[in-house]
Every structure is written in structure tokens, then in C-alpha cells.
Amino acid sequence: MILAVCLNPALDVTYAVTALRPGTSVRVRSVQRRAGGKGVNVASVLHQQGVAAIVTGPAGGSAGTDLTAGLDSAGIGHRFTPIAGATRQTVAVVDADDATVLLEPGPVLTNAEWTAFTTSFADLAHEADVVTMSGSLPGGVPGDAYGRLIGLAHAAGTRVILDCDGSALIEALHDAPDVVKINEHEAASTTGIETDSAEGVFAAAEELHALGAKEIVITRGAHGVAARTGQGRFASTPAGTVDGNPTGAGDAFTAGLAAAMAAGLDWPARLRRASAWAAAAVAIPTAGAIDPGVATDHETRTIVQELPA
Amino acid sequence: MILAVCLNPALDVTYAVTALRPGTSVRVRSVQRRAGGKGVNVASVLHQQGVAAIVTGPAGGSAGTDLTAGLDSAGIGHRFTPIAGATRQTVAVVDADDATVLLEPGPVLTNAEWTAFTTSFADLAHEADVVTMSGSLPGGVPGDAYGRLIGLAHAAGTRVILDCDGSALIEALHDAPDVVKINEHEAASTTGIETDSAEGVFAAAEELHALGAKEIVITRGAHGVAARTGQGRFASTPAGTVDGNPTGAGDAFTAGLAAAMAAGLDWPARLRRASAWAAAAVAIPTAGAIDPGVATDHETRTIVQELPA
Incomplete structure (x- = not known):
């Protein structure tokens, strides 16, 4: 099993409109909602290709409910840790000319929520052949969040692929991804x-x-x-x-x-x-x-x- | 008790942004979600003024969950009939210059859902001193939906204030609001x-x-x-x-x-x-x-x- 970590998942919403004109009321012709975030994409591709995968991360609010329901209906394995904050939504407003994307701020995790996630992660890592860790960090987690997860993965005897950049990456390198x-x-x-x-x-x-x-x-x-x-x-x-x-x-x-x-x-x-x-x-x-x-x-x-x- | 009918409630979402530029990715600085729709507003004002009120209508999806949770936390009485479709969201994107409002299409009720709502309404109407009916009709309900509800309200011995226009109003007039x-x-x-x-x-x-x-x-x-x-x-x-x-x-x-x-x-x-x-x-x-x-x-x-x- 491949374990895909998605610390900052999203509910991706797409609004099809005729034309987005600022300052007006715009009728949305159709609405699509799907589970998003880089780790969700990783698990989704693996599932499509017949490779056993589980996506894990924090999820909360009604967007979190929609996210896990979407994974369920696609048959993609998941184990999300419940949090009080709401999973972020991204709203792509698509008209004939452009796509305009509205990016909600993500939730801020409490210390207790981060600890609960790491406990769940350590359990899952024992069953994983490979762990992937993708994307930005949500608020409230330590700056070396990926480093800590790498340490837990190595303690569980599994290997890590890390896909992130900037300070989240720099702080993780100490732990030898x-x-x-x-x-x-x-x-x-x-x-x-x-x-x-x-x-x-x-x-x-x-x-x-x-x-x-x-x-x-x-x-x-x-x-x-x-x-x-x-x-x-x-x-x-x-x-x-x-x-x-x-x-x-x-x-x-x-x-x-x-x-x-x-x-x-x-x-x-x-x-x-x-x-x-x-x-x-x-x-x-x-x-x-x-x-x-x-x-x-x-x-x-x-x-x-x-x-x- | 005043019974406020809200056949087309909404979850009103407000995104505060610095500037909405079509074709770009726009960071949302803050997100507010509140129960909306004309009947919800009626019940909300009555509750604020210390007048007992219950708002009723159809609600579904995670927006419906957020809607009723918002009413609960405000202490506003409600009795919504669950439906399979998702309650519409309105997203107001507010920057320094303008408010741009994205209006999702509402859900379409099944016959069984409309019947379940009318049964619930008839019960509630017996306890109501006055019934208000406000706003547009969702898809899937009969064109004379308000007329049928007026008939049920009168059978329950209560009076109706009707606030709608166009064909929804014309078709209701036969039933003597x-x-x-x-x-x-x-x-x-x-x-x-x-x-x-x-x-x-x-x-x-x-x-x-x-x-x-x-x-x-x-x-x-x-x-x-x-x-x-x-x-x-x-x-x-x-x-x-x-x-x-x-x-x-x-x-x-x-x-x-x-x-x-x-x-x-x-x-x-x-x-x-x-x-x-x-x-x-x-x-x-x-x-x-x-x-x-x-x-x-x-x-x-x-x-x-x-x-x-």
C-alpha cells in the first residue's frame, strides 16, 4: 500500500458561468465539487492505475465531509483525522475567456489535532510500502512537520517521497527524506x-x-x-x-x-x-x-x- | 408562533478579497458563512425581536447542514425537510470596489420530497398564529406551490402573508392569500x-x-x-x-x-x-x-x- 499524505487538502469547486463581470450578480450554470489537494491527486492516480493507496491528512467542516464523501464514491481509500476547522475550498469560476480561482485560507490545526494526526500516521506507516508527502503545510503545524513525519515513517521501516518546496522542504531535509x-x-x-x-x-x-x-x-x-x-x-x-x-x-x-x-x-x-x-x-x-x-x-x-x- | 416558509433557502458565503481580477488566482482573506434566503431572514428578525418563530423549507447537502447548524447556533427555531439535492450557495466576492455575487442554481425537489414537506408544513401550521411565505420556488415543486400551502394553512385555521411575485404569485392568488x-x-x-x-x-x-x-x-x-x-x-x-x-x-x-x-x-x-x-x-x-x-x-x-x- 502507498500512503499519500495530504496535510492541506481542498474541496475543489468549479462554477461554469457565461461571463464573470465584477460588480454584477452572476448565475452559475453548473456546479462540480471534487476532492482536491496534491496528496489526494496522488492517491487518485494510483487508485485509477490499480495500485492500492490510502490518502491521509486532516479534514473538517462540511467541505471535509464533501471531500471524504467524494473519495468514498470514487472508491479511493482514505483515513482523515477530524479537525474543528473547515477544510479549504477552491472555487474556479470558468467562463468562455478565463478561469478565475478563489482560494480560501486553510484551517489552523490545534496541537491536539496535529498530535492525533501523527499518531494515526505512525499506525498507517507500518502498513505502507512507500509514503508520499505533497504540498504546503496548513496553519498550526510545526515548521518541521514533514521532518517529523519522515522520522515516524523511517521508524516504521518505510521510505518517503517528499514533494514540497521552500521552508517546508528546507526544514524537512534534516530528517533525510x-x-x-x-x-x-x-x-x-x-x-x-x-x-x-x-x-x-x-x-x-x-x-x-x-x-x-x-x-x-x-x-x-x-x-x-x-x-x-x-x-x-x-x-x-x-x-x-x-x-x-x-x-x-x-x-x-x-x-x-x-x-x-x-x-x-x-x-x-x-x-x-x-x-x-x-x-x-x-x-x-x-x-x-x-x-x-x-x-x-x-x-x-x-x-x-x-x-x- | 410565526411560521416562516423558505422554499429556496441559501447558504450565503462572503469572501473578502483584495481585488477580484478575472483570469487570476485570488486569495480569500476571510470567509463568512450564514443561513440565508428570504424566509430565513424573516425568522431571524422575529427571533431577534423576541417573537417566537420557526423557519421551514427543504434543505440538503453540506450547505443544508451548514444552514441548519447556523440557525442552531443563532438559536433560531427551524424544521427543514431533508432532500437529496444540495441547498444552493450564494458566494459574494467583496473587494474595495465591488461586490460580485455568484448564484448557484437551487436543488430540484422530487415529488416525494415535496409531499414530505407539505405534510410537515400542515402539522406546523396548526401551531402557527401567522404563516409567512417568501421568495422564489425551487425546481421540482408545482407552479401553484404557494396556493397549495395557503390551502393547508387555511385548513389549519391560520392566516398567510405571501411575499413573492410573477407566476408564483399569480398562481397563488386563486387560493386567496x-x-x-x-x-x-x-x-x-x-x-x-x-x-x-x-x-x-x-x-x-x-x-x-x-x-x-x-x-x-x-x-x-x-x-x-x-x-x-x-x-x-x-x-x-x-x-x-x-x-x-x-x-x-x-x-x-x-x-x-x-x-x-x-x-x-x-x-x-x-x-x-x-x-x-x-x-x-x-x-x-x-x-x-x-x-x-x-x-x-x-x-x-x-x-x-x-x-x-
């Missing part, structure tokens, strides 16, 4: 190293390694992926471009990486699967879903090269 | 009679009477109120202008009228109280609340004249 997955822009803003060249990307990876990350994967969009691993340094070339919506592609990458690690694949195979699932996510408009045909095709055709040490 | 409360614009669009003069307003009232309404009260904003009643024709002059937010003033008027009818007051006293509560609602930014000082002051000073027959 097994794999840090990050995109080139996040790598640059977190390390202060320019990542617009392959050399820069590997220099940023080296810096993250020096700070404590065991292995590092940096995604570079159309330029593929750079990985600094215990098996060596690798660079991948995408199997081709896919038209569509890149939202959620990073989460599909994390899902593919976790699935490949749980399956015991080596680094070239991990990178092929993760890159293929990311490309397959672009082909589907909704985050948390991938095109299985594109996934299979790209996994065969993505080229991974080992670079000289 | 005791008092139709409407504003001059709604009166004009419903009857096709110009209401920009006192003569026009009384002509519209006469037309509504001919169609079945027993007594008619037409509110005219700063021009006061015109009433065609069994005690004669009356016109009121407001006690003065109040600066503020007129949203919810019509519902406060209905609340004051219902309270005065339940208290056995005559028409001049009813119009003084209703006009005073409407003015007192303008003084408070939130719908469903009134300024008690303004209410007391205006009730004393509002002038009601009986017009020659």
Missing part, C-alpha cells in the same frame, strides 16, 4: 541556484543532497527529468509532447514514482514510469486522472540516460 | 400596471385583489407604503431616511407585519411596525438583523393616513 521530488522552478527558489541549464539543475540537486536529501528528482517540463540517485545520475528525454492541462501532472509523476518504487524497479524504470504518468495526466483535463493509453505508450518510449559521475 | 406583500416594481411587473404614482400603486393593488388576494400591501421605498385592506385604504409616510444596506429590508417588513398581526394590532399599527422594522434593517449591514433603536423610534414616528374610499 529518501527521495525529494521537485520541479526546476521550486528547486531554484529553494536553493538559490539557477536551474535553466542541465548543469544548474544538477547543482541544485547536489545542494539538496548536501542538506540531507538522499536522492533527488527534479522535473524540467519539456526538458525531461534530472535525477541524482544512489545508483548514479540520470537524465530523461520525454517520449513526445502532449497537449492538454498540466495541472496535476506533478502529482501523477509522484504517483508513478511511488508505484515503481513499491514494485522494486530500478531508477531508469522509475523515471520512465513517473514521466509517462505525468505526460498521461496532461492528456486529461482533470487533476488526479491520467490517460492509460498515453501512460503505457510513454513508459515504453521515454529514454533515460545515465550520466558520467 | 390573506395578505400579499410586494414592492412597487414587483407589483408593476406582475400586473402590467405602472406603479410610479400613488394612483398606479392602488390600481395594481385593486388588480391583485380582483385576482384573489384579500388584502394587499405594496412597499414603495422612500415613498412609504400603500395598503388595500378590509379596514380601508392606507398610505404611510416614513419617519425619515436611514443610510445603509437595503438588502433584507423587505423581509424585515414582512417580519414586522407578521408580528403585528399575531399581536392583534389594527392596520395602521401593523404598517407602522412593519415600516419601522424595514427602516431598522437598512441600518444593519447584514440581512436578517435590525437596529432595535431605529425600530422603536420609527414605529412611534411613522405616519399612517387612511384614504377616502
Whole structure:
């Protein structure tokens, strides 16, 4: 089982409107509500691909109820810790020209709620082959929240893929995450190293390694992926471009990486699967879903090269 | 007890933002959620003024849960019939310049849900001194929904104040609502009679009477109120202008009228109280609340004249 941590889940609401004109009353033609947040997307892709997954995090309020009900109806396993605050909603108002996204502030956890979550997490981690941790931290949790969870995961004998950036990442590196997955822009803003060249990307990876990350994967969009691993340094070339919506592609990458690690694949195979699932996510408009045909095709055709040490 | 019917309640959500720019991601600085809908406002004002009130209607989904929880925490009595569809939300996005309101479509009731509501309503009506019916009809209910409820209220021996317009009003008139409360614009669009003069307003009232309404009260904003009643024709002059937010003033008027009818007051006293509560609602930014000082002051000073027959 892959355990997907989602400390800041969301209820994603989409309002279809004819035209959003500020200062007017706007009739909403249709409303969609779905479970969102990066960890939810990871679990959703894994579930779609037939890989056992459980998503965990804090959830509260009626948005939290809608979130878990949505996961139930999709058949996605979850174990959320109840909190008093309300899970945030994101409202995307979509008209013919634009999407305007209203982002609610997230809830603030109490100390007792954070402790309850960590207790639940430690139990779940014992059953997990791989743990993924994705996204921003909610209010009220310690700055080194991911570091503490990594410590609990390691005590339970499982490996961690960490997908976050900025101070949440820096504070987690002390606790030696097994794999840090990050995109080139996040790598640059977190390390202060320019990542617009392959050399820069590997220099940023080296810096993250020096700070404590065991292995590092940096995604570079159309330029593929750079990985600094215990098996060596690798660079991948995408199997081709896919038209569509890149939202959620990073989460599909994390899902593919976790699935490949749980399956015991080596680094070239991990990178092929993760890159293929990311490309397959672009082909589907909704985050948390991938095109299985594109996934299979790209996994065969993505080229991974080992670079000289 | 006054029974306030709210067939199309709403969860009113207010997002405070710095600036709403279409096509961007907008951080919401604060979120407020409160029970809304015209009948909810009526019951809320009555409760604030110490008059026993129960609000009733259909409610469903997590917005319905939030709606009834909000009424519970405010201490406002309610008896909602559960429905499978989700109670609509209205999202007001407020920045320094404008308020932009996103109006979700309401739920569509099944026949069984409408029947369950009418059964519950018939029970409640036996305990009611006055029933108010306010606002638009949700999908799935018969076009003469208000007429059917008026029939049940009369069978239970209670009187009805009806505040709606258009076809929902026209179809209800056959069932002889005791008092139709409407504003001059709604009166004009419903009857096709110009209401920009006192003569026009009384002509519209006469037309509504001919169609079945027993007594008619037409509110005219700063021009006061015109009433065609069994005690004669009356016109009121407001006690003065109040600066503020007129949203919810019509519902406060209905609340004051219902309270005065339940208290056995005559028409001049009813119009003084209703006009005073409407003015007192303008003084408070939130719908469903009134300024008690303004209410007391205006009730004393509002002038009601009986017009020659």
C-alpha cells in the first residue's frame, strides 16, 4: 500500500458561468465539487492505475465531509483525522475567456489535532510500502512537520517521497527524506541556484543532497527529468509532447514514482514510469486522472540516460 | 408562533478579497458563512425581536447542514425537510470596489420530497398564529406551490402573508392569500400596471385583489407604503431616511407585519411596525438583523393616513 499524505487538502469547486463581470450578480450554470489537494491527486492516480493507496491528512467542516464523501464514491481509500476547522475550498469560476480561482485560507490545526494526526500516521506507516508527502503545510503545524513525519515513517521501516518546496522542504531535509521530488522552478527558489541549464539543475540537486536529501528528482517540463540517485545520475528525454492541462501532472509523476518504487524497479524504470504518468495526466483535463493509453505508450518510449559521475 | 416558509433557502458565503481580477488566482482573506434566503431572514428578525418563530423549507447537502447548524447556533427555531439535492450557495466576492455575487442554481425537489414537506408544513401550521411565505420556488415543486400551502394553512385555521411575485404569485392568488406583500416594481411587473404614482400603486393593488388576494400591501421605498385592506385604504409616510444596506429590508417588513398581526394590532399599527422594522434593517449591514433603536423610534414616528374610499 502507498500512503499519500495530504496535510492541506481542498474541496475543489468549479462554477461554469457565461461571463464573470465584477460588480454584477452572476448565475452559475453548473456546479462540480471534487476532492482536491496534491496528496489526494496522488492517491487518485494510483487508485485509477490499480495500485492500492490510502490518502491521509486532516479534514473538517462540511467541505471535509464533501471531500471524504467524494473519495468514498470514487472508491479511493482514505483515513482523515477530524479537525474543528473547515477544510479549504477552491472555487474556479470558468467562463468562455478565463478561469478565475478563489482560494480560501486553510484551517489552523490545534496541537491536539496535529498530535492525533501523527499518531494515526505512525499506525498507517507500518502498513505502507512507500509514503508520499505533497504540498504546503496548513496553519498550526510545526515548521518541521514533514521532518517529523519522515522520522515516524523511517521508524516504521518505510521510505518517503517528499514533494514540497521552500521552508517546508528546507526544514524537512534534516530528517533525510529518501527521495525529494521537485520541479526546476521550486528547486531554484529553494536553493538559490539557477536551474535553466542541465548543469544548474544538477547543482541544485547536489545542494539538496548536501542538506540531507538522499536522492533527488527534479522535473524540467519539456526538458525531461534530472535525477541524482544512489545508483548514479540520470537524465530523461520525454517520449513526445502532449497537449492538454498540466495541472496535476506533478502529482501523477509522484504517483508513478511511488508505484515503481513499491514494485522494486530500478531508477531508469522509475523515471520512465513517473514521466509517462505525468505526460498521461496532461492528456486529461482533470487533476488526479491520467490517460492509460498515453501512460503505457510513454513508459515504453521515454529514454533515460545515465550520466558520467 | 410565526411560521416562516423558505422554499429556496441559501447558504450565503462572503469572501473578502483584495481585488477580484478575472483570469487570476485570488486569495480569500476571510470567509463568512450564514443561513440565508428570504424566509430565513424573516425568522431571524422575529427571533431577534423576541417573537417566537420557526423557519421551514427543504434543505440538503453540506450547505443544508451548514444552514441548519447556523440557525442552531443563532438559536433560531427551524424544521427543514431533508432532500437529496444540495441547498444552493450564494458566494459574494467583496473587494474595495465591488461586490460580485455568484448564484448557484437551487436543488430540484422530487415529488416525494415535496409531499414530505407539505405534510410537515400542515402539522406546523396548526401551531402557527401567522404563516409567512417568501421568495422564489425551487425546481421540482408545482407552479401553484404557494396556493397549495395557503390551502393547508387555511385548513389549519391560520392566516398567510405571501411575499413573492410573477407566476408564483399569480398562481397563488386563486387560493386567496390573506395578505400579499410586494414592492412597487414587483407589483408593476406582475400586473402590467405602472406603479410610479400613488394612483398606479392602488390600481395594481385593486388588480391583485380582483385576482384573489384579500388584502394587499405594496412597499414603495422612500415613498412609504400603500395598503388595500378590509379596514380601508392606507398610505404611510416614513419617519425619515436611514443610510445603509437595503438588502433584507423587505423581509424585515414582512417580519414586522407578521408580528403585528399575531399581536392583534389594527392596520395602521401593523404598517407602522412593519415600516419601522424595514427602516431598522437598512441600518444593519447584514440581512436578517435590525437596529432595535431605529425600530422603536420609527414605529412611534411613522405616519399612517387612511384614504377616502
